Amino acid sequence: MKKVRPKKNLGQHFLTDLNIARRIADTVDACPDIPVLEIGPGMGVLTQYLVQKPREVKAVEIDDESVAYLNATYPQLRDQILGEDFLRMDLNQVFGGKQFVLTGNYPYDISSQIFFKMLDYKDLIPCCTGMIQREVAQRIASEPGNKAYGILSVMIQAWYDVEYLFTVDEDVFNPPPKVKSAVIRMTRNGVENLGCDESLFKRVVKTAFNQRRKMLRVSLKPLFGKDQMPDAAFFAQDIMTRRPEQLTVAQFVDLTNRVAEVMPKP
Structure with a gap:
């Protein structure tokens, strides 16, 4: 053939x-x-x-x-x-x-x-x-x-x-x-559970890298609606001064949990 x-x-x-x-x-x-x-x-x-x-x-x-x-x-x-x-x-x-x-x-x-x-x-x-x-x-x-x-x-x-x-x-x-x-x-690997909401984890990672040159305090804002923006204290955390490429997987999990705490409940 x-x-x-x-x-x-x-x-x-x-x-x-x-x-x-x-x-x-x-x-x-x-x-x-x-x-x-x-x-x-x-x-x-x-x-x-x-x-x-x-x-x-x-x-x-x-x-x-x-x-x-x-x-x-x-x-x-x-x-x-x-x-x-x-x-x-x-x-x-x-x-x-x-x-x-x-x-x-x-x-x-x-x-x-x-x-x-x-x-x-x-x-x-x-x-x-x-x-x-x-x-x-x-x-x-x-x-x-x-x-x-x-x-x-x-x-x-x-x-x-x-x-x-x-x-x-x-x-x-x-x-x-x-x-x-x-x-x-x-x-x-041995991970069975990330220790955070998996769907939110995906959203946080993708949103952060959509503006990879920006600090997280800027790049994460699209996660929230204009009327649902967390207060200034949330964006004043030390982690928010970093860029996404500086975070390990574990730090992204931690970040996801922080976002979940201030996310409006459906």
Whole structure:
């Protein structure tokens, strides 16, 4: 069967280096004995190594041409290739409610959306690995105080330990992307409860970073309506003189609880 043509509108850049593909596949070994769901397998450069592992493997692929190629090339996966849009899937249905590892060479333009969806299903996904744009990987792994530290950093590190594993150059893809890539692994930490309202935590983090150069006493004001603004004492707290990139996850949890105390009750 002829090879799949990379499609620009799907952000397809097919990895051609088999050694790197094998190394990416091996990143799932940190979370053994549970199934694997691969996102965007394309022509199966990563899939060929995943299926050699003693565990169930499924792959979700939105491109019909790739689905046909995978079905022809990997007949043992014929019923395990899901021709769907990952972002629209109910992940509880994939392995019958069982936990699984998420992996893949993720499309660069939707990688952040993929990881936000992972967070929605964090109890199902104890481990997520794969390759993304290096800039996004650096953002996810960044520590407080760095320019790369942002919404993704805080939201993911609240629930996962992040490892930046290695960098991948542009010349091992067809077509080559204009940026470098990186392979990361995210493993669920021991946090079962943040110690604050999770939905408010998300709002506080996103609102703070929407004006990341401003002090919190300024950037947090959009959380409140004009007639619901806390008194001056709330914005006079020491933490309000800091910028969002200076706060750890624990400090964002503390900030969320402070906001909750002054939030008008519904």
